Amino acid sequence: MASVDECRQALQELGARLSANVAEAREKLKLDRTLACRISDLDTAFHGRLLDGQLVELADGDDPNAKIAITTTSDDLVALVRGELNAGQAIATRRISVKANPFDLLKLRSLL
Incomplete structure (x- = not known):
């Protein structure tokens, strides 16, 4: 089982990767949505914002009102x-759960 710090670091790496490819990410994921990432086996969560293809404002804690919610194990x-x-296989086999409105799901799919 990965630790809370390893999960935080993974999300920071994802944010850095999106920032490094901001033009491509912005083209694929042009939206402004709150995001919650819930880690089921650690009973913890992180939240942030997807803004024009970047993951910003990443912080510890859940956002129960997030427009996009991802639940998975560490x-x-x-x-x-x-x-x-x-990601596609993980969603299909329910290793990852993504809750969002259908239009956001279509946009998120472009990143998978």
Whole structure:
């Protein structure tokens, strides 16, 4: 099981990767939505904002009113960010749950 710090670091790495490819990410994911990432096996969460293809304002704690909510285990989050877990397959097999409105899901799919 990955630690809370490893999960935080994985999300920061994801944010850095999106920032490094901001033009491409902005083109694929042009929206402004609050985001919650809930880690089920650690009973913890992180929240932030997806803003024009970037992950910003990342902080500890849940946002129960987030427009996009992702729930997964610590190991699956780390594997997903490292590219060791295919997001589409993880969603299909319910290793990752994503709750968002249908239009946002279509936009998020472009990043998978």
